[in-house]
Amino acid sequence: MVTYLRSSIILVLFVVSTTLSCTSTVALTPVTHSYNRADFTEAYERLQDLKTEYVKKQGPLLYALDAGLLAHYDNRWLPSNTYLDEAERRIWERYTESLSGNIASYLINENTRPYQGEDYEDLYTNLFKALNYVHLGDGEGALVELRRFNEKQQMLKQKYDTLYKAMDKTTGGIKSNYSKGISIQFSTSALGNYLQMVLARDTGDIDQAQFAQSNVQQAFKKQPSLYPFFPPRTLEDDLVPPPNNKERVNIVAFTGLGPYKEEVVERVWFSYDNYMKIALPQMVLRPTRVRSIDVHLSDGSKFTLEPIEDMGAIAQEAFHLKRSYIESKTIIRSFLKSTGTEIIDATTASMAREAKDADEAEAIHFFGSLISFASRIFNEASERADTRGSHFFPDRAWVGGITLPRGRYDARVLYRDRNGKIIHEQNLKNLEVTPDNLKLWESVCPL
Amino acid sequence: MQKKTYKTHNLVLISVLVVLVLTGCASGVKVSRIASDAQYDISGSWNDTDINLVTTALIESSLSSQWITQFRVRQGHNPVVIVGSILNKSSEHIDTSILAKKFEIALINTNQVDLVADIGFRDELRQEREGQQYFASEATAVALGKEIGADYLLQGAVRTVVDQVSGKAVRTYYVSAELIDIETSRKVWVGEESVRKLIKQPKYSW
Numbered sequence: 001m002v003t004y005l006r007s008s009i010i011l012v013l014f015v016v017s018t019t020l021s022c023t024s025t026v027a028l029t030p031v032t033h034s035y036n037r038a039d040f041t042e043a044y045e046r047l048q049d050l051k052t053e054y055v056k057k058q059g060p061l062l063y064a065l066d067a068g069l070l071a072h073y074d075n076r077w078l079p080s081n082t083y084l085d086e087a088e089r090r091i092w093e094r095y096t097e098s099l100s101g102n103i104a105s106y107l108i109n110e111n112t113r114p115y116q117g118e119d120y121e122d123l124y125t126n127l128f129k130a131l132n133y134v135h136l137g138d139g140e141g142a143l144v145e146l147r148r149f150n151e152k153q154q155m156l157k158q159k160y161d162t163l164y165k166a167m168d169k170t171t172g173g174i175k176s177n178y179s180k181g182i183s184i185q186f187s188t189s190a191l192g193n194y195l196q197m198v199l200a201r202d203t204g205d206i207d208q209a210q211f212a213q214s215n216v217q218q219a220f221k222k223q224p225s226l227y228p229f230f231p232p233r234t235l236e237d238d239l240v241p242p243p244n245n246k247e248r249v250n251i252v253a254f255t256g257l258g259p260y261k262e263e264v265v266e267r268v269w270f271s272y273d274n275y276m277k278i279a280l281p282q283m284v285l286r287p288t289r290v291r292s293i294d295v296h297l298s299d300g301s302k303f304t305l306e307p308i309e310d311m312g313a314i315a316q317e318a319f320h321l322k323r324s325y326i327e328s329k330t331i332i333r334s335f336l337k338s339t340g341t342e343i344i345d346a347t348t349a350s351m352a353r354e355a356k357d358a359d360e361a362e363a364i365h366f367f368g369s370l371i372s373f374a375s376r377i378f379n380e381a382s383e384r385a386d387t388r389g390s391h392f393f394p395d396r397a398w399v400g401g402i403t404l405p406r407g408r409y410d411a412r413v414l415y416r417d418r419n420g421k422i423i424h425e426q427n428l429k430n431l432e433v434t435p436d437n438l439k440l441w442e443s444v445c446p447l
Numbered sequence: 448m449q450k451k452t453y454k455t456h457n458l459v460l461i462s463v464l465v466v467l468v469l470t471g472c473a474s475g476v477k478v479s480r481i482a483s484d485a486q487y488d489i490s491g492s493w494n495d496t497d498i499n500l501v502t503t504a505l506i507e508s509s510l511s512s513q514w515i516t517q518f519r520v521r522q523g524h525n526p527v528v529i530v531g532s533i534l535n536k537s538s539e540h541i542d543t544s545i546l547a548k549k550f551e552i553a554l555i556n557t558n559q560v561d562l563v564a565d566i567g568f569r570d571e572l573r574q575e576r577e578g579q580q581y582f583a584s585e586a587t588a589v590a591l592g593k594e595i596g597a598d599y600l601l602q603g604a605v606r607t608v609v610d611q612v613s614g615k616a617v618r619t620y621y622v623s624a625e626l627i628d629i630e631t632s633r634k635v636w637v638g639e640e641s642v643r644k645l646i647k648q649p650k651y652s653w
Binding site for chain 2: 092095096097098099100102140141143144147148150151154155158159162
C-alpha cells in the first residue's frame with residue numbers, strides 16, 4: 001500500500017513538473033521597447049544581449065529571423081544577410097522532421113517539434129535579403145534573391161494542396177467548422193514583383209522588368225481580397241524611359257509590425273467531470289497606424305507613397321491552412337488524452353466494484369483518483385498552442401517613385417496617421433542618383 | 448587473493464567501458480582529404496562538380512569549333528580574347544568568376560589564343576602604368592599606349608529552372624557562353640551546357 005501510494009505521488013509530481021517545464025518564452029520587452037522608439041541600433045544590441053537565453057528557449061531559427069530583420073533596420077546589411085541566410089537554411093533543413101519529435105507532438109503538443117518557420121517568414125526572408133544586396137550595391141545578388149522569392153511563391157500553392165490532402169488523411173474525414181472551405185488566395189506577391197521590376201530596370205533587363213510589371217498588375221487583379229487597394233500609380237511611370245540627364249527613382253517603405261500568434265482555448269465537456277481541452281494558435285493582426293507617407297527631397301520636390309502589400313494579411317492567409325491542419329491534429333490528440341482519463345476512471349470504478357472489502361475498494365478509489373488527477377493535470381497543462389513566431393516582420397509595404405535630375409539628394413520621409421498628424425519621420429542622407437547605380441531607396445517606420 | 452583479482456578485473460572492465468563510452472560520445476570537428484574528382488552533393492546546390500562538368504564541356508565545344516583556326520589563317524596571328532562577364536541570372540548565389548577563370552586557363556593553355564587582362568583588372572593596370580611615368584626611373588618605366596586590343600569578347604550567363612513540390616525538386620542549370628567579334632559584333636561561337644539535378648528531401652528522419 002505504501003509502495004502504491006509513493007508511486008502514485010511520484011507520478012503526480014512528475015506529471016506536474018514535466019508539463020510546467022514545457023513553457024519556454026523569452027522576455028523581449030527591452031528589444032521591442034527600443035524597436036517601437038525606432039532605435040534600431042539599441043534594439044539590435046539588446047537582442048544580441050539576450051542571444052544565449054533566446055536561442056536556448058526559442059531556438060536558433062527564430063533568433064536568426066529576429067536578428068536578421070533588426071540588423072536590416074539598423075543598416076547592417078552584411079550581418080543581416082548572414083542571419084537571414086542562416087534562417088533560410090534552417091527552414092529548409094527543418095522540412096525533414098524528427099520522427100520522435102513528431103510522435104511527441106501527437107502525444108504532448110506542437111511545441112515538442114522544432115520551430116519550422118511560417119511560409120510568410122520563409123518568403124519575406126528573401127525579400128529582405130534582396131534589399132540588403134540593394135544597399136550593398138549588388139543588383140545581381142538582389143535579383144538572385146527575388147528569383148528565389150518567385151520560386152517559393154510558385155511552390156506555395158502546391159504545398160497547400162499537399163497539406164490539405166494530408167489534413168484530410170490525418171482526420172480520416174473528420175472536419176471541423178473551421179477547416180471547411182479553406183482555400184489559400186495568395187499566389188503572387190505584388191511587392192516581390194515590384195522590386196524585381198525596379199532592379200531589372202536598373203540593371204538594364206527591360207524584358208524582365210516588363211514581365212515583373214505585368215505580374216504586379218496580375219497580383220492586384222487576381223487577389224482582390226489580399227490587395228483591397230488600387231495598384232500604386234508610380235507603376236505607370238516606372239518603366240517609361242526618363243528624359244536626358246534624369247533618372248527614375250523609387251522608394252519602398254515598411255510600416256508597423258506583422259501579426260503575432262496567441263493561444264485560443266476551448267474546453268469541450270465529455271461528461272460531468274471530464275473535458276477535452278483544445279488550445280490553438282491564432283494569428284492576430286497589428287495594423288499599422290500609418291495612413292499616408294510623403295517624401296520631401298532636398299531640391300524641394302515631393303511625392304507620396306502608396307500601399308503595395310498588406311504583409312500582415314498575407315501572413316495570416318498563408319497561416320490559414322496550416323492552422324486548419326494543426327486544429328485537426330489537436331482535436332485527435334486532445335480526444336486521446338481525455339479518453340485516457342475516462343479509461344482510468346472506468347477502470348478504477350470497475351476494480352473498486354470487484355474489491356474484496358470496503359477498505360480495498362477505498363484504497364483503489366484513492367489511487368485511481370490520484371492517477372486520474374495526474375492525467376487531468378497532464379491534459380490541462382500539456383495541451384498548449386504553438387505560438388512561436390518571429391517578431392519584427394512589418395505589417396505593410398508602400399512604394400512610390402519620382403523622376404529626378406542626376407545628383408545627390410537628402411530625403412525626409414513623413415509618416416502620418418489617419419488625422420494627418422506626423423507620427424514618425426525618417427531622414428535619408430546623401431542619396432545618389434546616377435545612371436549606373438540602383439535607384440531604390442528604403443525607409444522603415446515601426447508604428 | 449582470488450577476490451582481489453576479481454576486483455581488479457572489474458575495475459579494468461569498468462574503466463575500459465567508461466573510456467569506450469566517452470570516446471564514442473566525442474563529437475569534435477573531423478576533417479579528411481578527398482579526391483578532387485570525387486563527387487559529393489550535400490544540399491543539391493551548385494557545387495564544384497557542376498563547375499567541372501559545365502566548363503569541361505563548354506571548353507571542349509569552344510576549342511573544337513573552327514574560330515581559332517579561321518582567325519589564324521585569316522590574320523596570321525593568334526586571336527586575342529578578353530574575358531567579359533558571365534552573368535548570374537539564376538536563383539542561387541553562384542560565383543561565375545570561377546567559370547570565367549577556368550575558360551581563361553583552358554584558352555591560354557592551347558597556345559593558340561592570347562588573352563588580355565579582363566575589364567576588372569584593366570583599370571588597376573592602367574593606374575600602375577600611369578604611376579610608373581611619375582615614380583619609376585625612365586629606364587624601367589613601361590611605355591604607355593601599348594595595350595593589345597582584343598579581337599573577341601567572351602561572355603555568358605547561368606540560368607536556372609526549378610520544378611518543385613514539397614520535398615522534391617528538379618533543378619536545371621543552363622550555362623551559356625559566347626565569343627563575339629568585337630569589331631563586327633558577330634558571334635563566332637555559342638555554347639550551352641545544362642546540368643539537371645533531382646533533389647529529394649525526406650519528410651522524416653530519426
